[in-house]
Amino acid sequence: MIYFQLFYTFFLIGLFGFGGGYAMISMIQGEVVTNHHWMTMGEFTDIVAVSQMTPGPIGINSATYVGYTAVVNTGGAHWMGILGSATATFAVVLPSFILMLIISKFLMKYKHHPMVEHVFTGLRPAVVGLLAAACLLLMTPDNFSTPSESPWQFWISVAIFVSTLIACQVYKINPIRVLLCCALIGLLLF
Amino acid sequence: MIPVTDIKDTSRQPLPSLMGGEGGGSLFTTFFRIGLFTIGGGYAMIPLIEAKIVDEKQWITREELLDLMAVAQSCPGIFAVNIAIFIGYKLRGVGGALMSTLGCIMPSFLIILAIALFFRQFQDNPWVARAFRGIRPCVVALIAAPTFKMAKTARIGWTNVWIPVLGAFLIWMFGVSPIWVIVAAGLGGFLYGKYIAADSPPALPIREGADTEEKE
Numbered sequence: 001m002i003y004f005q006l007f008y009t010f011f012l013i014g015l016f017g018f019g020g021g022y023a024m025i026s027m028i029q030g031e032v033v034t035n036h037h038w039m040t041m042g043e044f045t046d047i048v049a050v051s052q053m054t055p056g057p058i059g060i061n062s063a064t065y066v067g068y069t070a071v072v073n074t075g076g077a078h079w080m081g082i083l084g085s086a087t088a089t090f091a092v093v094l095p096s097f098i099l100m101l102i103i104s105k106f107l108m109k110y111k112h113h114p115m116v117e118h119v120f121t122g123l124r125p126a127v128v129g130l131l132a133a134a135c136l137l138l139m140t141p142d143n144f145s146t147p148s149e150s151p152w153q154f155w156i157s158v159a160i161f162v163s164t165l166i167a168c169q170v171y172k173i174n175p176i177r178v179l180l181c182c183a184l185i186g187l188l189l190f
Numbered sequence: 191m192i193p194v195t196d197i198k199d200t201s202r203q204p205l206p207s208l209m210g211g212e213g214g215g216s217l218f219t220t221f222f223r224i225g226l227f228t229i230g231g232g233y234a235m236i237p238l239i240e241a242k243i244v245d246e247k248q249w250i251t252r253e254e255l256l257d258l259m260a261v262a263q264s265c266p267g268i269f270a271v272n273i274a275i276f277i278g279y280k281l282r283g284v285g286g287a288l289m290s291t292l293g294c295i296m297p298s299f300l301i302i303l304a305i306a307l308f309f310r311q312f313q314d315n316p317w318v319a320r321a322f323r324g325i326r327p328c329v330v331a332l333i334a335a336p337t338f339k340m341a342k343t344a345r346i347g348w349t350n351v352w353i354p355v356l357g358a359f360l361i362w363m364f365g366v367s368p369i370w371v372i373v374a375a376g377l378g379g380f381l382y383g384k385y386i387a388a389d390s391p392p393a394l395p396i397r398e399g400a401d402t403e404e405k406e
Contacts, residue, residue: 014267014268017266017267017268018266018367023367024268049313050305050312050313051302052230053229053313053318054229054298054302055227055297056225056226056228056294056295056298056299056301056302057268057271057294057295059268059271060268060271060295060299061298061301061302068303068306069306078307081306082303085299085302086299089295089298089299093267093271095266095267096265096266096268096275097275097287099265099267100261100262100267100275100276100279100287101279101284101287103261103276104275104279104280104287105279107261108280111257115380118379118380118382118383118387119376119379119380119383120257120260120376121382122353122378122380122382123256123260123375123376124253124256124257124260124343124344125344125346125350125351125353125354126353126354126371126374126375126376127256127259127260127344127372128256128337128341128344128346128354129355129357129358129361130259130357130358130361130368130372131236131333131336131337132334132337132354132358133357133358133361133362134333135233135330135333135334136358136362137362138230138326138329138330139330142326143326143327143330144327144330153323157323157326160324160328160331161327161328161331164327164331164332165334165335168237168331169335175237175238175332176223176238176241179227179229179325179328179329179332182324182325182327182328183321183322184321185324186320186321186322186325187317187321189324190323190324
């Protein structure tokens, strides 16, 4: 029964998927392409591409898409595919939901404990480092292009980067508005 | 002894409703909006949460968001969803967690299903590709922006600036998993508190206005 398999597979991925969306994608690939043969590597690559381009966390996007494709590829109708999507998405969220509830409870209870305070004194600066790393890791030719490959796209990307920073830091414009503007600039200029 | 680090009480702001009402101020609709515009991975959600939930609605403080990011990163599962669960739980208990999670994943779910059902050539569409060339550098800057504010909130000075620098460097250059950076930093903080700062008062008291200062 494919729904049970989907549930089990994605529950495990949710439970052991440390390290964010990209780490999860390699786990999903191992399970659904290599292990269960629910889809080809090419189909999976397409799913990852769409998951990166659409709004929402990459882990949720790929679980939703993989759930649908797995059911349809094994002979299910479209509505059964939707059920597959729901199963995979629910299963991937469930472990963290349970774990986070337990952790939240403890955290809210003990956050004033001196030892917990000390731990967070170390953690807070480290999280700033994580945020900086997330940003550095995204500064790739994939996202900005390169001066040699496409000078036009590169310099406009740099201009978008700088103006977004100014819009957020100096003028405190809502990030959603800035995103929409940049999408429009992309449509007009590229 | 309990340090004087009373984090701002969120009760001075009206608590959000679970589902509807209050002009879109509910947990579900707030996270739906955030989920809808989280493009490019979990960290892209941070600037949106910062703008909407920390600055505008003041449901949590910037410092709580920092703590929460450390916890969400070291837990299994999806970073953005973990954050939604915690905020929902903190504000309205288990029901709140359920609503914020649903709100956060619903846009993904609906959009992906729409693509799977009707628009399978989505990633090859030239209009979509163009819009994304504009969005990508914007997302990178959106993630860069809160880094500076967070640095202020984490009270980074000359004594501890090496922590974020080393952490970012290890992740960026050597591909170290962020989880190890979190574990090391937490352990370091613990040991520091236990053996070095044991006699002196623990963490510096957090100034009440630390978060509001920069908002004019």
